[in-house]
Amino acid sequence: MSLSINDAVSDNISEPMNTTAENTPKRRSVRKNHDAKHFPGFKAVTVLFFAFLYLPILVVIGYSFNENKIVSVWHGFSWKWYSSALQNDGLMSALQVSFTVAAVATFFATSIALAAALVLSRGKNVKHAPVSEAVVNLPLMLPEIVFAVAVLILFSQLEIRNGMLKLILAHTCFCIPFAFLPIRARLKGMNTNLEQAAQDLYAPPWTTFKLITLPLIMPGVLAGAMLSFVISLDDFITSNIISGGGATTLPVYIYSLVKQGVSPELNAISTLIMAISLLIATPFWFLSNRK
Amino acid sequence: MSSVHKMKEGYLNILGLAPAYVVMLFMMVIPLGIIVYVSMMTSDPYGGFISEFSLDSFQQILFVTDWDDNLQLDLQYLNIIGRTLLLSLITAIICLCLAFPVAFYIARQSASRKALLLFLVMLPFWISMIVRVYAWVLILSDNGVLESVLSFLGLVDDMDSLLYNNGAMLVGMVYSYIPLMILPIYASIEKLDLRLVEAASDLYANRFNTLFRIVLPLCKPGIVAGIILVFVPCLGTVLEPMLLGGGKTMLMGNLIQNQFGVARNWSFGASLTLALLAIVMIFLMLQALRASRLKQQEQ
Numbered sequence: 168m169s170l171s172i173n174d175a176v177s178d179n180i181s182e183p184m185n186t187t188a189e190n191t192p193k194r195r196s197v198r199k200n201h202d203a204k205h206f207p208g209f210k211a212v213t214v215l216f217f218a219f220l221y222l223p224i225l226v227v228i229g230y231s232f233n234e235n236k237i238v239s240v241w242h243g244f245s246w247k248w249y250s251s252a253l254q255n256d257g258l259m260s261a262l263q264v265s266f267t268v269a270a271v272a273t274f275f276a277t278s279i280a281l282a283a284a285l286v287l288s289r290g291k292n293v294k295h296a297p298v299s300e301a302v303v304n305l306p307l308m309l310p311e312i313v314f315a316v317a318v319l320i321l322f323s324q325l326e327i328r329n330g331m332l333k334l335i336l337a338h339t340c341f342c343i344p345f346a347f348l349p350i351r352a353r354l355k356g357m358n359t360n361l362e363q364a365a366q367d368l369y370a371p372p373w374t375t376f377k378l379i380t381l382p383l384i385m386p387g388v389l390a391g392a393m394l395s396f397v398i399s400l401d402d403f404i405t406s407n408i409i410s411g412g413g414a415t416t417l418p419v420y421i422y423s424l425v426k427q428g429v430s431p432e433l434n435a436i437s438t439l440i441m442a443i444s445l446l447i448a449t450p451f452w453f454l455s456n457r458k
Numbered sequence: 459m460s461s462v463h464k465m466k467e468g469y470l471n472i473l474g475l476a477p478a479y480v481v482m483l484f485m486m487v488i489p490l491g492i493i494v495y496v497s498m499m500t501s502d503p504y505g506g507f508i509s510e511f512s513l514d515s516f517q518q519i520l521f522v523t524d525w526d527d528n529l530q531l532d533l534q535y536l537n538i539i540g541r542t543l544l545l546s547l548i549t550a551i552i553c554l555c556l557a558f559p560v561a562f563y564i565a566r567q568s569a570s571r572k573a574l575l576l577f578l579v580m581l582p583f584w585i586s587m588i589v590r591v592y593a594w595v596l597i598l599s600d601n602g603v604l605e606s607v608l609s610f611l612g613l614v615d616d617m618d619s620l621l622y623n624n625g626a627m628l629v630g631m632v633y634s635y636i637p638l639m640i641l642p643i644y645a646s647i648e649k650l651d652l653r654l655v656e657a658a659s660d661l662y663a664n665r666f667n668t669l670f671r672i673v674l675p676l677c678k679p680g681i682v683a684g685i686i687l688v689f690v691p692c693l694g695t696v697l698e699p700m701l702l703g704g705g706k707t708m709l710m711g712n713l714i715q716n717q718f719g720v721a722r723n724w725s726f727g728a729s730l731t732l733a734l735l736a737i738v739m740i741f742l743m744l745q746a747l748r749a750s751r752l753k754q755q756e757q
Contacts, residue, residue: 204566204652204655204656206559206562206665206669207665208559209559209560209562209563210563212556212559212560212563213559213560213563213564216556216557216560216636217578219556219633220578220579220582220633220636221578221582223590223593223594223596223597223633224582224585224590224593226593226596226597226603227589227592227593227596230596230603237601278477279477279478279481280478282473282474282475282477282478283474283475283477283478285474286470286471286474286475287475290470290471290474291471292468292471293471294471299475299478299479302478302479302482303478303482305482305486306486308742309486309735309738310690310691310693310694310711310734310735310738311694311696312694312696312711312714312715312731312734313490313493313694313731313734313735314486314489316493316714316718316727316728316731317486317489317490317492317493317731318485318489319718320489320492320493320496320724320728321484321485321488321489321492323506324492336485337485339481340481340482340485340486343478343481343482397584400586401584401585401586401587401588403586403587403588403696403697404696404697404715407715408715408718408719417586418586418587418588421586421588421589421592422588425588425592425595425701429592429595429596429599429602433592434596437589437592437593440585440586440589441585441586441589444584444585444586445581445584445585447584448581448584452577452580
């Protein structure tokens with residue numbers, strides 16, 4: 168982590184007029200003490216905070232390479248838990264279920280969110296737009312356990328027994344706002360000049376959408392799709408309550424392992440799922456920060 | 459615009475929003491209605507419920523029926539609700555104390571370091587909740603990582619398990635939700651005019667006074683938003699009490715989960731869900747009222 172760049176650098180950035188030749192290091196440190204915007208101890212808290220945030224994750228990753236079967240006693244480096252994890256049938260079928268559900272739910276959620284976002288930011292004379300926006304974001308307002316219980320009762324009343332179908336329906340619903348928000352942000356921040364130019368040149372609405380709007384909002388659509396994919400992949404509460412019917416997702420499978428106690432193979436599995444999530448997260452960050 | 463064109467546009471608007479409305483209606487609104495219905499029915503001991511009107515499930519939150527069919531006050535569920543509120547509040551306060559200095563420090567960095575540090579704050583959010591909570595099981599469990607490190611250093615000999623108590627849940631909850639506190643506070647510090655801080659110091663305010671009388675009041679909107687963002691999800695949290703809390707230290711989230719799992723008492727589970735929903739709604743409404751009052755003051 169690059170937290171160790173010295174304070175003098177940041178001091179200079181916030182006070183550009185403070186760069187005259189007489190600024191010896193000694194003087195600078197005197198100045199820092201007088202800088203009212205500098206609060207002593209804040210940097211230490213920040214360092215502690217990042218340690219708190221990352222140490223537990225690093226512990227899981229580190230101990231996944233521990234050769235010893237007793238998790239907490241270090242015995243030597245080994246890949247063996249990864250190879251035993253990859254030969255684990257339960258894990259592989261959970262992985263397959265999770266990826267299928269996430270892919271299908273992401274497709275539906277992103278399509279639904281894209282349609283709604285286009286109407287809400289480009290439609291003319293949209294009635295009750297704030298209400299519609301609230302409806303699209305409804306899953307964000309409820310605690311997830313409430314949603315999970317609600318769909319559990321719904322599925323049992325409708326006698327839907329297919330585990331895969333239940334998961335896809337529920338995941339599509341709670342992924343919609345996560346797909347919606349990046350697309351909506353992209354549309355809001357976008358200049359409408361090009362779309363207007365296309366319309367002035369008599370492009371029909373569909374052509375304008377296909378050739379101008381869609382390519383321009385694509386980073387937003389991709390960001391929304393990635394976000395909803397990861398949200399679906401990582402979901403535990405809803406998947407756990409409605410699981411059954413022959414479909415166990417990865418987090419539910421991991422939970423069943425945690426209940427049996429900590430094991431080095433569990434550390435390896437956790438590291439694998441973290442790697443998958445982070446592989447998807449990093450491009451998301453660049454996509455959503457691109458102007 | 460011709461009226462035909464206008465009509466076509468209206469259809470397009472409806473067509474675009476219809477799928478979202480349909481999903482939300484069938485997956486959120488109707489199911490919530492069913493929860494209300496189930497909470498007023500009789501529970502079926504074999505799972506599910508029987509369509510027989512009864513308000514026993516609400517009564518069960520507060521009272522227990524003894525052998526003579528008399529109602530007696532029963533505090534066990536009230537205790538769980540109280541513990542949920544208290545732990546969520548303590549979590550929000552700890553998150554605030556930690557997050558404020560971090561947000562302030564990040565806001566004072568150069569643009570590229572700001573982006574990097576914010577990315578690092580958000581990164582754990584992409585990691586599955588179950589893995590993040592499991593990490594604490596690994597650290598705190600009997601013969602776990604913390605114990606072996608401490609005994610290696612010779613600090614402890616044999617220590618009681620650190621898991622399955624309120625403290626372990628608290629650590630897990632702070633760990634899970636603290637990024638939600640940093641982001642809104644960071645946003646409000648970004649908007650803060652730092653010349654005010656300089657002015658305060660020019661007028662001989664010390665750092666303590668500057669912080670508590672200038673910076674904190676000006677960041678109040680971000681702080682309130684952060685507290686709501688941490689406190690409300692904590693109320694319904696499930697994984698931390700399931701894995702880090704024991705059977706004696708339940709929270710509302712896993713109490714509800716149990717009613718639909720091992721306890722097989724759907725009606726009681728539904729009424730507890732409504733209680734949780736009511737508590738969440740009260741806090742969200744208070745926040746909305748506050749926000750609209752602030753808006754009026756500005757105008």
